[in-house]
Amino acid sequence: MQESIYGEYGQYLEAVLERVKTRFEDIDRKYFEKKGEHRIEHISSRIKSEESMREKCKRKGLPLTPESALRTLTDSVGVRVVFSYVDSIYEMLEEIKKFPDWRIVREKDYIIHAKQNGYRSYHINVMIKEPFPDCAGNEQGEYMVEIQLRTIAMDSWASLEHQLKYKKNIKNEELIVSELKRCADELAACDVSMQTIKDLIDGSI
Numbered sequence: 489m490q491e492s493i494y495g496e497y498g499q500y501l502e503a504v505l506e507r508v509k510t511r512f513e514d515i516d517r518k519y520f521e522k523k524g525e526h527r528i529e530h531i532s533s534r535i536k537s538e539e540s541m542r543e544k545c546k547r548k549g550l551p552l553t554p555e556s557a558l559r560t561l562t563d564s565v566g567v568r569v570v571f572s573y574v575d576s577i578y579e580m581l582e583e584i585k586k587f588p589d590w591r592i593v594r595e596k597d598y599i600i601h602a603k604q605n606g607y608r609s610y611h612i613n614v615m616i617k618e619p620f621p622d623c624a625g626n627e628q629g630e631y632m633v634e635i636q637l638r639t640i641a642m643d644s645w646a647s648l649e650h651q652l653k654y655k656k657n658i659k660n661e662e663l664i665v666s667e668l669k670r671c672a673d674e675l676a677a678c679d680v681s682m683q684t685i686k687d688l689i690d691g692s693i
């Protein structure tokens with residue numbers, strides 16, 4: 489049998505993922521206790537499959553080793569946090585920046601700088617201190633996690649666009665690309681309106 493690209497460290501990835509999810513759930517629970525409402529709508533997560541990680545390493549010209557999969561590439565563990573309102577994303581970011589055991593190594597604001605196809609989301613890649621050994625030889629290891637912060641609207645667009653991308657033999661591709669972009673921009677406008685409605689209800693504007 490082929491050896492795992494994650495080596496012996498693959499056994500810790502599920503625990504890393506669970507600890508990240510718990511961190512967000514705890515923050516949201518505390519927020520609910522204080523304000524009586526949730527900011528997080530839902531959380532989804534995945535460990536990148538062996539196949540997908542091998543393919544990505546090859547595509548990037550990296551050797552198929554745990555070091556490439558767990559340190560050079562930063563998305564072996566992925567957590568997607570979906571919020572009801574845009575402002576909550578930036579509030580959560582400020583909180584994340586204060587965690588003493590998390591260090592942001594890469595940050596991409598695809599909300600202010602949406603991708604050309606209309607994709608919106610805030611991506612951060614964090615290095616997290618964990619109570620497990622890592623492939624760099626540390627007993628108290630460091631693991632990379634990609635966190636995507638989005639609204640419900642951004643998430644629904646990305647899910648549908650992802651499904652459509654894998655459909656074969658698409659006719660009128662140009663039209664579909666421009667329609668998808670139009671939908672993304674309309675949803676972004678809705679996000680702004682929903683935020684304004686919330687702020688009006690809260691009396692903050």
Ligand code: 0O2
Nearest residue numbers: 534536544563566596603605607611636645646647649650
């Ligand atoms: P999965 O299974 O979702 O993880 P890469 O593109 O991975 O070589 P990079 O710089 O890490 O390089 O990519 P980026 O743009 O920071 O983030 C990649 C991830 O963001 C993707 O993961 C998607 O989850 C999401 N994403 C980025 N662009 C789009 C897009 O145009 N549409 C959709 N639906 N999702 C997007 P993976 O690896 O594709 O898969």
